[in-house]
Amino acid sequence: MKKGKKTESIPSREIDKTMYSVEPHYEDTAPSKKLTKPLTSISPPGAEPMMPGSFKNPKNNNDKLKQLDDFRSDPLGESLRTNQGVKISDNQNSLKAGLRGSTLLEDFILREKITHFDHERIPERVVHARGAGAHGYFQVYKPLASYTKAEFLQDPHVRTPVFVRFSTVQGSRGSADTVRDIRGWATKFYTKEGNFDLVGNNTPIFFIQDAIKFPDFVHAVKPEPHNEIPQGQSAHDTFWDYISLQPETLHNVMWAMSDRGIPRSYSMMEGFGIHTYKLINAEGRCHFVRFHWKPVYGVASLLWDEAQLLAGRDPDFHRRELWESIEAGDYPEYELGLQIIPEEDEDNFDFDILDPTKLIPESLVPVHLVGKMVLNRNPDSYFNETEQVAFCPGNIVSGIDFSDDPLLQGRLFSYIDTQISRLGGANFHEIPINRPVCPFHNHQRDGMHRISISGAANYEPNSINNNWPRETPPAGGVFSSYPQLTTGEKIRKRSGTFIDYYSHPRLFWLSQTKVEQNHIIGGFSFELGKVVRPWIRERVVDQLTYIDHNLAQAVAENLGIELSHEQLRHPLPGPVNGISKDRSLSIYDGHSQVLKSRRVAILAADGVCEKSLAIIMKSLHDQSIHTMIFSPHIGKLRTLQGTELNINGTIEGNPSVLVDAVIVPDGKQSIDTLLKDGNAKYYLLQAFKHLKVIGLQGEAQRIYDAIPLPAADEGMITGNAALELAADFIEAMKLHRVWSREMIAGQIPA
Numbered sequence: 001m002k003k004g005k006k007t008e009s010i011p012s013r014e015i016d017k018t019m020y021s022v023e024p025h026y027e028d029t030a031p032s033k034k035l036t037k038p039l040t041s042i043s044p045p046g047a048e049p050m051m052p053g054s055f056k057n058p059k060n061n062n063d064k065l066k067q068l069d070d071f072r073s074d075p076l077g078e079s080l081r082t083n084q085g086v087k088i089s090d091n092q093n094s095l096k097a098g099l100r101g102s103t104l105l106e107d108f109i110l111r112e113k114i115t116h117f118d119h120e121r122i123p124e125r126v127v128h129a130r131g132a133g134a135h136g137y138f139q140v141y142k143p144l145a146s147y148t149k150a151e152f153l154q155d156p157h158v159r160t161p162v163f164v165r166f167s168t169v170q171g172s173r174g175s176a177d178t179v180r181d182i183r184g185w186a187t188k189f190y191t192k193e194g195n196f197d198l199v200g201n202n203t204p205i206f207f208i209q210d211a212i213k214f215p216d217f218v219h220a221v222k223p224e225p226h227n228e229i230p231q232g233q234s235a236h237d238t239f240w241d242y243i244s245l246q247p248e249t250l251h252n253v254m255w256a257m258s259d260r261g262i263p264r265s266y267s268m269m270e271g272f273g274i275h276t277y278k279l280i281n282a283e284g285r286c287h288f289v290r291f292h293w294k295p296v297y298g299v300a301s302l303l304w305d306e307a308q309l310l311a312g313r314d315p316d317f318h319r320r321e322l323w324e325s326i327e328a329g330d331y332p333e334y335e336l337g338l339q340i341i342p343e344e345d346e347d348n349f350d351f352d353i354l355d356p357t358k359l360i361p362e363s364l365v366p367v368h369l370v371g372k373m374v375l376n377r378n379p380d381s382y383f384n385e386t387e388q389v390a391f392c393p394g395n396i397v398s399g400i401d402f403s404d405d406p407l408l409q410g411r412l413f414s415y416i417d418t419q420i421s422r423l424g425g426a427n428f429h430e431i432p433i434n435r436p437v438c439p440f441h442n443h444q445r446d447g448m449h450r451i452s453i454s455g456a457a458n459y460e461p462n463s464i465n466n467n468w469p470r471e472t473p474p475a476g477g478v479f480s481s482y483p484q485l486t487t488g489e490k491i492r493k494r495s496g497t498f499i500d501y502y503s504h505p506r507l508f509w510l511s512q513t514k515v516e517q518n519h520i521i522g523g524f525s526f527e528l529g530k531v532v533r534p535w536i537r538e539r540v541v542d543q544l545t546y547i548d549h550n551l552a553q554a555v556a557e558n559l560g561i562e563l564s565h566e567q568l569r570h571p572l573p574g575p576v577n578g579i580s581k582d583r584s585l586s587i588y589d590g591h592s593q594v595l596k597s598r599r600v601a602i603l604a605a606d607g608v609c610e611k612s613l614a615i616i617m618k619s620l621h622d623q624s625i626h627t628m629i630f631s632p633h634i635g636k637l638r639t640l641q642g643t644e645l646n647i648n649g650t651i652e653g654n655p656s657v658l659v660d661a662v663i664v665p666d667g668k669q670s671i672d673t674l675l676k677d678g679n680a681k682y683y684l685l686q687a688f689k690h691l692k693v694i695g696l697q698g699e700a701q702r703i704y705d706a707i708p709l710p711a712a713d714e715g716m717i718t719g720n721a722a723l724e725l726a727a728d729f730i731e732a733m734k735l736h737r738v739w740s741r742e743m744i745a746g747q748i749p750a
Ligand code: HDE
Pocket: 125, 126, 127, 128, 131, 165, 166, 167, 183, 184, 185, 186, 199, 200, 201, 206, 210, 211, 212, 214, 272, 273, 274, 275, 356, 389, 390, 391, 407, 408, 410, 411, 414, 415, 416, 418, 419
């Protein structure tokens, strides 16, 4: 039947063409160019990168991005075609037997489109399913030849391309970013000698000592098997049951219950390779090493109430911030730190350096900052890059080697194994994001989705191809395992040097400020409060009595558990190598905060004083703080002086949990409007409750009388002069939160 010809089944009824048939259109379905056009320069603080699409700064190119260019498809000006290259004239209507007739199997365009769609999903990662990635580069500060022959750690002029993926552990791909969890931090260095993957977390230790326990641990933390609840959380029975029965988990649990479990952003958390690795220099000398990432923007965390609210208000909070920071030119930066231990000092510690549940106190072995990583480009395709990237702790380069850490050894097997099923076969190394930037040739062949076309001889030795590709004699750049002496019986047993579960959690506890300790108590109390079986709660609290009696007592009180005298007499562990407190373990113990990339909400309505607004914004921008004007309505803000300014969003749609601090500029009419707006008043109450700095200028001070804000404190900045107010406001922001307010914050009804 010919297209457009009426069939007999629809004879008499008048067909309203506009309702029932959609004609193919070529222009009007295309997005307007104006909307998707990238910015021409990095947006300054204040000019928020709210537009869709990603700005690619041409200066930020590197070898990996150039390699990816070969795989990018640019559809601009191109015809729509099938996967076989046939041009498509109608992408709106399937082929039918008559206008209202049945669809024809013959329609290869429909079949191809639907079939491909049916297979769009791949298995998500069994852990770390939720993630966000970015490209960037790493540059070493000075040659590290005395420790390692790794080529990418020698020349300070060389920028090694990297791809980083941050993740949560427990939740599925669509879960919220701000849940209480460990954050994964995987970095792929595309070095000229092959890919080096540093696959770490945001805590320096892990929950278990041996890989054989990993499936049990993960089963326990994942949603419960019968009802798949809860999502993205460890606050449930199976997790805490496991914890209470495996005291080696307690150290990492302490970190998870602390503010480290709810980072403010991916650019404000520390990263750790966790395991002890080896560095090998050109003379064959070995040093043990632990890898660290230190964020240049400082370390900061959310508050628990804020994190929970964010999970609803903006489940993409961390992902969005990473994206927007890069678009805005606030490139996240991290310094690579090394804790180096000469091979002969291996046994100089109270603990075993092969034990991944123990950290090496920084006051004992200092962290040397040896280079910097800058994340300066967003991916073009989430799926192609962030989802298909395959990290593996087994991907190392010459100059780096593994230790005998039994957790690390198990990981070496697991990652490739899981990727073979997740990415559909053994050739996932050929997916563009996973390819090394150096050439790679070998005799491996075939398999699902093989892309490279190999020549006539795929074995060796061969004479057909003159025995190419050939082995390279061991020298610089060629990997050869460190010739470590090994002896011992084949045995399934844990070393006695691994059996101390409480001294490190206690060191962590004692190193926290009072505020941080209270947060840890709050974390345990919240999570255990969700545990249904009372004996599990009791067993966890009993475990805590071996770490610190005050901690155990406080959590017990919140859970209505009475500790016995015997429990309160449990012996407490001593210091670790003589250290009972290490400042590096605290986030807030005197560490000053970096303001760059922080966000301040400016609440304003029509009639705001333009001069004040301009002074406040300029002062904040001078500190590289981003400002966003939120108003009761979106569109243009008409100032007292009659100028029209762009509004970044509504007050209702951009709650205070999204920003670090809030400021309300002068302007009678503006304040009159805000005082009638429940969202604006709630905004300030909630910001106060979350210990944020609040600035009220001029007329805005009337807000004090109108809403039940408790008495002023050092985080409530008031005054008439915009310049002085902004200066005080910035000073107060340097503490990240108004910690002194925390005791009364609970009284705020927000
Ligand atoms: Fe992983 N881990 N892990 N892990 N892990 C995976 O690999 C595993 C461990 C970490 O963004 C999986 O490709 C075992 C420690 C990160 O793609 C899987 C053991 C540390 C990521 C796997 C551990 C990590 C993963 C799931 C115990 C910190 C995300 C998907 C022996 C040092 C990487 C995948 C990304 C992912 C196994 C323990 C970090 C199943 C068996 C310790 C950051 O292979």
